[in-house]
Amino acid sequence: MKVTVGDNDGNTHQVETEESSKLAGKQIGETFDGGIIGLEGYELEITGGSDKQGFPMRKSIEGTGRRRILLDSGAGIDAEEKGERKRKSVRGNTVSDAIEQLNTTVVDEGSESIEELLSEDEE
Numbered sequence: 001m002k003v004t005v006g007d008n009d010g011n012t013h014q015v016e017t018e019e020s021s022k023l024a025g026k027q028i029g030e031t032f033d034g035g036i037i038g039l040e041g042y043e044l045e046i047t048g049g050s051d052k053q054g055f056p057m058r059k060s061i062e063g064t065g066r067r068r069i070l071l072d073s074g075a076g077i078d079a080e081e082k083g084e085r086k087r088k089s090v091r092g093n094t095v096s097d098a099i100e101q102l103n104t105t106v107v108d109e110g111s112e113s114i115e116e117l118l119s120e121d122e123e
Contacts (some may be wrong), residue, residue, distance in 0.1 A: 003037050005044060005114065006105045013114050015039070020097060028059045028093045031107055039117050041110020046095065049102040057091045057099070064096035 001020040005013045017037045026032060026046055034042030049057045055066055056075045071077050072085045079085075095102060110117075 001099060002101045003044075004101060004103050005034075005037075005039070006047075006103070007114060008106055008109070011114075013118060015118065020095075020099070023095050023102065024097065026095045028057060034106075034110070039110065039114060041112065042106060042114070043108035044104040045107045047103045047105055049091075049095070049099050051091050051098045052100045055089050055091050057093060059093050061090055061092045062094070063092035064094045064098065066091050 001017055001023070003015045003017055005015060007013070015037045019036050022036050023032065028046050028048060031043050031045045034040065034044050037044075048059075051057075051066070058069075058074070061067055061069065066089055068087055068089050070085050071088050071090075072079065072083075075090075077086055077088070091098070106114075
């Protein structure tokens with residue numbers, strides 16, 4: 001699983017992790033310890049993600065499964081007329097093994113910068 005971390009400066013960092021089982025069951029909006037993905041001292045909030053086929057996670061859909069719902073706004077919707085809605089496939093709000101990319105933001109920063117922590121992992 002790839003975890004994309006957005007920091008408070010507007011930068012994003014991508015971390016590859018095999019620890020997806022520790023994140024399974026968490027939902028969009030929940031926080032977790034960044035030590036799971038190698039960012040010791042950081043607390044991260046889940047903001048979204050997508051599965052292996054590219055379908056986005058949606059906060060309003062409970063569970064881990066994929067569903068086809070009628071949408072009027074959000075990811076992948078460009079309404080050409082007022083009131084137009086489209087049926088789209090989306091993934092539920094809970095992290096599972098099917099999630100390929102998880103989007104997060106930093107809630108609480110650690111003592112070291114993200115760049116320093118990620119460069120230590122590469123060595």
